[in-house]
Amino acid sequence: GTKSIIRGGNNMPYQLPELPYAYDALEPHYDEATVRLHHDIHHKGYVDGLNNAEAKLAEAREKGDFGLVKHWERELAFHGSGHLLHTLFWTNMTPDGGGTPAGALGERISQDFGSFEAFKKQFSAAAVAVEGSGWAVLVWNPEFKKLEILQAEKHQNLTQWGAVPLLTVDVWEHAYYLKYQNKRAAWVETWWNLVNWADASQRFEKAAK
The missing domain is CATH 1.10.287.990 (Fe,Mn superoxide dismutase (SOD) domain)
Known part of the structure; x- marks a missing residue:
């Protein structure tokens, strides 16, 4: 009840x-x-x-x-x-993360953003530019049949209906302030070393079926 x-x-x-890992497993990042x-x-x-x-x-x-x-x-x-x-x-994070995505997700990122580097620059810029508290999210939109990068203010604002989140970075200050203080860009840059591309790829393959 x-x-x-x-x-x-x-x-x-x-x-x-x-x-899915120990509390200290993502050190030093x-x-x-x-x-x-x-x-x-x-x-x-x-x-x-x-x-x-x-x-x-x-x-x-x-x-x-x-x-x-x-x-x-x-x-x-x-x-x-x-x-x-x-x-x-x-x-979306793992102690052995980082690098670039392989397989279908890697190919689709290159197709929809021009290159992995172009995607990474846009994603990082979107994360750093979130107004107030929020997230940057790589999504698959099944209606548009393409990958998009969205900002989320708070947790729920600025979404696209039907979009499936694949990869996200938290840029609320509570996510990084103890180590990075107000240096959001430094947190986003180091976060790339933790990205679990296998997890994101699995989510993409399921969403894009």
Whole structure:
């Protein structure tokens, strides 16, 4: 029921996923202290917020009272998108990352952006230029049949409906401030050393079928 969702426990529909590596595995590019805070506190906050929004909307349906529906729909979008993007963010990185993508994704990046270097420059520029807090996201748009680079302000603004996220970098300050302070560009540049192209490629092949 609603109360069990709010309290958490075994009935909670959304759970914080475990990291696919140790907290210190991304050193020296991504420091252990930030990874712990980012995953255990910030990401968990979005999971909790998503569960709470779902519970409040269920409660509204039960009572037939939608006076706060605008607020809880916003919370659903914000926390739900935060949970989804963070889950992608963790799997998009690996201790043995970096380099360039091979196979179908590499070919498609060259086709849609002209070259890998052109793609990398646009992606980095988009990440650094995000206004306030947000993300840069490589997506596959199945309607347009092409790869796009999108900015996401907060977690949910500026998307394209139907776009499938493949690769993302978090440029909220909580993602990098302990090590990189206000040097967002330095964080984005070092993040390329962690990119898990195998994960992004797998997502692309599934999305582009």
